[in-house]
Amino acid sequence: MTSFSLFTNNLIADEISSFAYFIPQIDGICDKCCWNDALKIKYDFGYLYFKNDFAKLYILIDVTADSGKDRSPARPFCEDYFELTFDWDLDDKISKNIDRNYTLMCSSCPDSCALVYRYYIGVGFFSGTYYSSGKVMPGFGSTIMEEKEHRFYEIVIPLFEIKKEPSNNISYGIKVVSLNPELYFESPPRFYTDFTSLKKITLASYVKELNLVYIIGSRVMYVNERQLEMDTAPFIYNSRAYLPIRYILEPFGAYFEWNSRDLKLVVLVSDKIIEMKIDDPFAYVNGKRINIDSTNKNLTPILVPPGRVCIPLRFITNTLGCKINWNSREQKIKIFYKFK
Numbered sequence: 001m002t003s004f005s006l007f008t009n010n011l012i013a014d015e016i017s018s019f020a021y022f023i024p025q026i027d028g029i030c031d032k033c034c035w036n037d038a039l040k041i042k043y044d045f046g047y048l049y050f051k052n053d054f055a056k057l058y059i060l061i062d063v064t065a066d067s068g069k070d071r072s073p074a075r076p077f078c079e080d081y082f083e084l085t086f087d088w089d090l091d092d093k094i095s096k097n098i099d100r101n102y103t104l105m106c107s108s109c110p111d112s113c114a115l116v117y118r119y120y121i122g123v124g125f126f127s128g129t130y131y132s133s134g135k136v137m138p139g140f141g142s143t144i145m146e147e148k149e150h151r152f153y154e155i156v157i158p159l160f161e162i163k164k165e166p167s168n169n170i171s172y173g174i175k176v177v178s179l180n181p182e183l184y185f186e187s188p189p190r191f192y193t194d195f196t197s198l199k200k201i202t203l204a205s206y207v208k209e210l211n212l213v214y215i216i217g218s219r220v221m222y223v224n225e226r227q228l229e230m231d232t233a234p235f236i237y238n239s240r241a242y243l244p245i246r247y248i249l250e251p252f253g254a255y256f257e258w259n260s261r262d263l264k265l266v267v268l269v270s271d272k273i274i275e276m277k278i279d280d281p282f283a284y285v286n287g288k289r290i291n292i293d294s295t296n297k298n299l300t301p302i303l304v305p306p307g308r309v310c311i312p313l314r315f316i317t318n319t320l321g322c323k324i325n326w327n328s329r330e331q332k333i334k335i336f337y338k339f340k
Contacts, residue, residue, distance in 0.1 A: 015039055018051040019204035021223045021251040024058050026154045028139035035060050035144055037228055039201065045176045045185040047145055053253065054206040057162065059155040062143050066150040067181045080178040082153055085191055085198070086162045087171040092196045094120045100162065101126060104136045104153070113138060115155065123193045133158050151178070168205065171198040209338045210251055214243060216331035223251050232308045234333070238298055241333060244308040248316050252337070265301070265309055270320060276301050278309070285319055
């Protein structure tokens, strides 16, 4: 039986991951607002971004060195690919059938790419291929650090696949390959055989409380004193403060389902299921029909550019049980919430 006694908290991490207040959509588009607060690590090929919530690790491999000549990968594996190795038990050596190497497998790029992994079964030797419970999507376009179109990879990996409690650390090596244009990068060198130089990061801890700050007319917001940028600024409408619902609820770990045909939004957040419809003054919270605003039936969810659902702030804060402070002189909104 393999012992995990070396899997301890005394590993000294080089970096600390960012907590995923805004969860990236793994869609090959690279929504910049979801990655601009992530841990950014510079390499010769470009940048590697990390952020995590309590269940998943989100990774952006940003290949800014790519000149973008060939955007059509070959089959069944992409001509242009990455490999991520994780020292699963953090013992600085290859552990048979424990440590994993992730890559992507494609049957029809980019729509049918799958995230797969192999177990190390020895120095430089691997098991057969297994499908991950995570997801990968290659993208081609501009990113945070490079407006010129180039390759990038968005990845999500469930934490149970790469770490074991109680440690909050991970140890990894990375390889990025492109055949056209030619690019080969590996860090650390020979990580297939030597785990002692793998880079170490600490995963961000799950937050216990939220302090959110918004300013009317400003796209800058603060989550637990971290400055972030929205693509839609809060505004006053019918004497009420309206905010884009995504930037209110994603820090709570909300999940959204949007029906563009019926203009209907379903939000799963905390122990609540909230259903609402554009221009409808009523919403449903856990099946109970309530007014968006009990004093003004003209207040409804509305849709504003670039396609954001905006909602009266007090509806959300009252529904979730948040404390709210409004500074009329500074037009500043402060929201406080403590997770149960």
